[in-house]
Amino acid sequence: MTVTRSKAASIRAARRDRWAQRLVQCGLHAGLMAWGALAVYPLVWVLLTSLKYTRELYADPFGLPKHWKWSNYQEAWVYAKMGTYFLNSVLLTVGSLILVLFLASTAAFALARFEFRLKGLVWGYILFGFLIPHSILLVPLAIFTRQIGLYNRLGGLALVYAAVGIPWNVFFLRAFMETIPKELEEAAIMDGAGMWSVFWRVILPLSQPALATMATFHILSAWSEYILALVLTGTTVSRTLPVGISLLEGHFTSNEPGVAAGMAITIVPVVLAFAFLQRYVIKGITAGALKG
Amino acid sequence: MRRGRKRGTSWYGSPVGIFLFVFPAVGVYTALMLYPSLLSLYYSVLEWEGGPISAAPFVGLANFRQMLSDPIVPLALLNNGRRLFLDWAFMLPVALTLAFVLSRLRRGASVYRFLFYIPVILPATTMALLWRFILSGNDYGVLNSLLRMVGRGEWVRPWLSGDGYVQWSTSFPASWQHVGFYMVIFLAALVGIPEEYYEAASIDGASGWQQLLHVTLPNIRGVYVSCMILTLQGALGAFIYPLLMTKGGPMHLSETLISYSLYLLWQKKTWGYGSAVATLSFLLGIIAVALVWRFGRQRESALYR
Numbered sequence: 001m002t003v004t005r006s007k008a009a010s011i012r013a014a015r016r017d018r019w020a021q022r023l024v025q026c027g028l029h030a031g032l033m034a035w036g037a038l039a040v041y042p043l044v045w046v047l048l049t050s051l052k053y054t055r056e057l058y059a060d061p062f063g064l065p066k067h068w069k070w071s072n073y074q075e076a077w078v079y080a081k082m083g084t085y086f087l088n089s090v091l092l093t094v095g096s097l098i099l100v101l102f103l104a105s106t107a108a109f110a111l112a113r114f115e116f117r118l119k120g121l122v123w124g125y126i127l128f129g130f131l132i133p134h135s136i137l138l139v140p141l142a143i144f145t146r147q148i149g150l151y152n153r154l155g156g157l158a159l160v161y162a163a164v165g166i167p168w169n170v171f172f173l174r175a176f177m178e179t180i181p182k183e184l185e186e187a188a189i190m191d192g193a194g195m196w197s198v199f200w201r202v203i204l205p206l207s208q209p210a211l212a213t214m215a216t217f218h219i220l221s222a223w224s225e226y227i228l229a230l231v232l233t234g235t236t237v238s239r240t241l242p243v244g245i246s247l248l249e250g251h252f253t254s255n256e257p258g259v260a261a262g263m264a265i266t267i268v269p270v271v272l273a274f275a276f277l278q279r280y281v282i283k284g285i286t287a288g289a290l291k292g
Numbered sequence: 293m294r295r296g297r298k299r300g301t302s303w304y305g306s307p308v309g310i311f312l313f314v315f316p317a318v319g320v321y322t323a324l325m326l327y328p329s330l331l332s333l334y335y336s337v338l339e340w341e342g343g344p345i346s347a348a349p350f351v352g353l354a355n356f357r358q359m360l361s362d363p364i365v366p367l368a369l370l371n372n373g374r375r376l377f378l379d380w381a382f383m384l385p386v387a388l389t390l391a392f393v394l395s396r397l398r399r400g401a402s403v404y405r406f407l408f409y410i411p412v413i414l415p416a417t418t419m420a421l422l423w424r425f426i427l428s429g430n431d432y433g434v435l436n437s438l439l440r441m442v443g444r445g446e447w448v449r450p451w452l453s454g455d456g457y458v459q460w461s462t463s464f465p466a467s468w469q470h471v472g473f474y475m476v477i478f479l480a481a482l483v484g485i486p487e488e489y490y491e492a493a494s495i496d497g498a499s500g501w502q503q504l505l506h507v508t509l510p511n512i513r514g515v516y517v518s519c520m521i522l523t524l525q526g527a528l529g530a531f532i533y534p535l536l537m538t539k540g541g542p543m544h545l546s547e548t549l550i551s552y553s554l555y556l557l558w559q560k561k562t563w564g565y566g567s568a569v570a571t572l573s574f575l576l577g578i579i580a581v582a583l584v585w586r587f588g589r590q591r592e593s594a595l596y597r
Contacts, residue, residue, distance in 0.1 A: 028393050036407035042422055107317035110310045131578055132329045133529045135550045136570045140328035163324035166317050195309045224415035242417040263418040274413045286480035
């Protein structure tokens with residue numbers, strides 16, 4: 001009798017516990033949703049505003065647009081030249097991505113798989129780049145790129161983006177390549193593979209996860225980079241979206257929806273890219289965090 | 293495609309081979325990053341106001357002495373300090389709290405992580421325009437019209453033009469934007485704490501709070517120190533929000549060291565002095581990182597000895 005009673009009581013207690021836990025979880029979710037809404041709202045607001053008429057924006061800055069004014073996008077894309085800037089941003093991002101991955105992975109391969117004199121020195125030399133802020137490069141680069149004919153060229157800017165990305169990329173790729181077992185490489189050498197084919201056919205394919213992570217970080221940062229692009233480009237032919245957007249107000253003095261359309265053109269691709277590539281971001285940061 | 297030679301092993305790992313692999317990266321990095329940064333140090337000891345550099349006289353540390361009597365430099369440093377204060381007093385604690393809550397969640401953590409990270413990836417130039425629109429003192433300033441809408445007209449402030457307001461208005465957006473980044477770092481660290489530690493603690497009768505205090509926090513101290521270093525570098529290098537929201541104004545009130553150096557370089561064309569201000573921020577960054585790193589490591593090694 002007592003046994004069954006205590007059993008019933010403990011079941012009741014367990015049920016109460018479960019309810020309490022559920023309540024706590026609900027409360028947590030409510031708080032998290034509030035913060036999530038705050039994080040996403042700017043994006044939503046930009047999208048809504050980009051479809052409004054200017055007077056509607058002033059009358060009702062938060063509501064849905066009553067008449068969707070798609071022509072804001074046309075104005076931004078054509079008159080404010082966001083179309084050109086968009087193409088430039090795509091070319092720059094892709095070009096600098098290929099450059100930085102090639103440069104960093106070859107160096108990381110040599111540093112990860114071989115012993116050589118001055119290795120420690122080369123390593124320290126590259127890592128010193130972590131301490132160099134981009135802002136002290138501006139004047140020297142503005143002068144230097146003019147001297148060597150890279151000023152106001154997307155190719156020159158891509159090379160600069162690759163250069164400033166080298167320390168971080170070499171650091172991460174070397175750490176990954178060091179974990180690849182030596183046996184695979186030895187088998188390839190037995191088959192008569194040279195240094196390049198070991199790199200290109202063995203190490204590089206096996207480094208794919210690390211390359212994907214670095215590529216994701218590079219895409220996200222190159223798409224948003226502002227100050228180097230501002231200083232090293234001078235005309236529409238090589239301007240990128242972040243620079244273009246900062247010049248937009250000149251074109252549209254009292255057309256905030258037009259500016260919002262330009263912002264949407266800048267923001268939406270990077271949000272989509274992040275949605276597809278987010279696991280690489282998480283992986284990269286996690287790897288960094290565990291190294292402390 | 294096949295570039296490996298028949299007797300590839302003779303090349304393999306030879307100094308020439310290694311050189312060919314290392315050189316492209318080291319060359320590009322040297323030419324476009326290291327060399328320019330040294331040039332910048334050199335410019336900072338010149339009196340150079342446009343014109344050919346060969347005509348600029350060497351003035352030693354005169355530019356750095358000039359900073360001591362420049363009233364804008366302490367204003368700018370203070371704004372870097374405000375940003376650091378917001379990062380340490382607001383951003384890191386919020387990020388840690390969010391990460392802690394997410395790590396206790398049964399389901400849905402990855403959705404929240406995605407949402408919280410979105411501000412991090414949005415280009416700061418667009419965010420700066422957005423914040424300017426929100427904080428504008430004009431009739432259409434979003435925050436001010438919101439305050440009027442809810443009947444709090446007396447709280448309306450000149451967020452972007454008033455002394456005491458503009459400094460925070462140009463610091464806060466950057467802190468807010470990066471919460472998600474640090475949250476992901478903390479979340480990774482929290483998930484990395486072995487479950488056995490908590491089990492052992494609860495067997496010893498530790499309550500939830502005690503577990504947080506004695507298991508969770510000590511185990512993420514190293515990561516927390518690393519994040520403090522990152523925020524230090526971020527705060528010293530801050531410029532984009534002041535530059536794009538207020539151009540450092542009004543009257544240089546919202547300037548940071550870097551935005552002030554940009555003003556000196558590109559508006560006033562005092563390239564020597566402007567480079568010196570940028571160099572100051574670079575040197576402070578190195579010193580600060582060295583200090584925090586040393587301090588943090590010492591604490592840690594004392595803890596685990």
